[in-house]
């Protein structure tokens with residue numbers, strides 16, 4: 035039975051890879067034109083999820099589909115009016131009724147075993163090295179680093195002309211990336227400021243809703259440096275398609291340098307007294323709209339805003 039199962043799994047995977055080989059080589063961290071399989075992963079959880087899909091779910095669904103198709107063909111060919119003019123009258127068969135109850139239950143148990151294992155792995159977050167807070171707005175993201183004392187900064191979509199000039203993918207690239215260190219457990223607290231958004235980075239294997247008034251969390255540990263893209267994954271209004279997530283995974287020294295570059299401008303004076311402390315307090319108090327759009331970090335470089343000029347007034351809840 036085990037040999038049979040692994041044989042089926044191997045056969046399905048050969049067929050699967052045979053087809054995907056037609057597509058261009060997968061790009062890491064972003065979709066590939068012409069590709070049909072799942073975006074490759076850069077975290078253990080993502081690899082596990084892809085394995086679960088390709089080795090467990092895909093063979094199961096393939097075998098079930100072929101089996102049902104075969105039954106349909108037999109019925110059509112052998113039991114049509116011409117070849118079977120006098121139909122049988124019996125209506126119960128205990129053996130077959132037990133079989134069609136027990137076999138699906140066993141199939142579901144096999145799926146549940148691997149599914150729960152993956153689910154537990156997702157929930158079993160190791161002690162995180164750091165926490166980032168990601169807030170979904172209509173229609174951009176805000177990232178805050180409480181551990182590094184980096185106040186929230188805004189990440190808009192990079193306009194098409196700028197993306198072309200930089201040679202980065204339009205609709206995926208952002209004005210400011212989310213920056214994290216490599217080989218470290220990063221926890222992302224996700225919430226929404228206006229309507230429900232969703233934070234998703236396929237190559238990390240993470241997705242969670244960004245719900246106003248609720249904090250969800252995901253975690254990841256990326257195994258290589260690079261740039262990885264995601265999107266908002268919950269229909270959140272007219273510019274839903276225009277709030278990409280760009281993640282830069284840096285080596286530890288590069289990450290530390292980035293943190294330093296983000297934190298320095300906020301404290302230019304040698305002595306943190308008087309006016310500066312008041313300014314920091316004012317920023318922390320959260321000047322609405324304009325201050326938020328430009329990032330509370332007063333000294334930070336102004337964000338080139340594409341959509342931030344849109345009034346952030348609350349609108350009707352997203353249609354689903």
Ligand SMILES: [Cu+2]
Nearest residue numbers: 266268270274
């Ligand atoms: Cu959205």
